């Protein structure tokens with residue numbers, strides 16, 4: 001692990017994207033970001049006190065590209081396990097890779113595929129208590145526990161956990177990990193709104209299946225949805 005720290009960056013993901021050569025052990029940490037990015041072009045509010053970091057996974061060409069489609073899940077599982085090991089709170093896994101606590105988002109993950117590498121960017125709200133316009137939908141460890149935590153040690157734990165989880169997944173598949181996240185499936189049995197380009201409808205979320213799709217119940221029919229095609233909103 002080669003930790004490189006900055007007081008401020010536009011985005012730790014961008015920093016890694018723009019690096020000409022990477023060895024694979026780089027971990028970029030910023031105290032704040034001026035252009036923190038989330039999925040689907042969303043903004044990630046990047047206040048001091050949060051863990052804001054990115055690291056690289058070099059593509060192993062012996063591994064089919066299909067295998068990498070589970071990468072966001074494996075990262076999410078790693079963050080979930082580490083948070084649970086730090087404080088015994090009701091963290092939940094929100095399909096496909098957010099972590100929720102008490103119905104609010106505590107961590108978001110952005111995985112980007114650039115040529116021969118995956119850039120894994122993670123934001124975890126730790127000691128920050130100010131969320132600007134996201135105040136009603138976000139929370140942090142400090143807000144929930146009234147304690148302060150060591151940010152760098154949490155970052156290191158997440159990366160170590162990811163290395164274990166990814167190697168386990170490569171060797172054994174993700175059946176066990178899938179079972180784990182289904183145990184903490186935030187959306188399970190919740191009414192959701194599924195939105196795609198053509199229409200939007202209401203459904204009830206169920207388990208995550210072995211292919212990574214979310215099973216939903218719609219008008220008494222069972223269907224499966226893929227995050228690539230839709231966006232979801234809890235009712």
Ligand code: BTN
Nearest residue numbers: 011036037038039108109121123
């Ligand atoms: C999401 O919830 O949509 C993903 C949020 C990912 C935020 C992290 S913070 C560190 C890294 N740098 C970024 O610009 N984004 C990720």
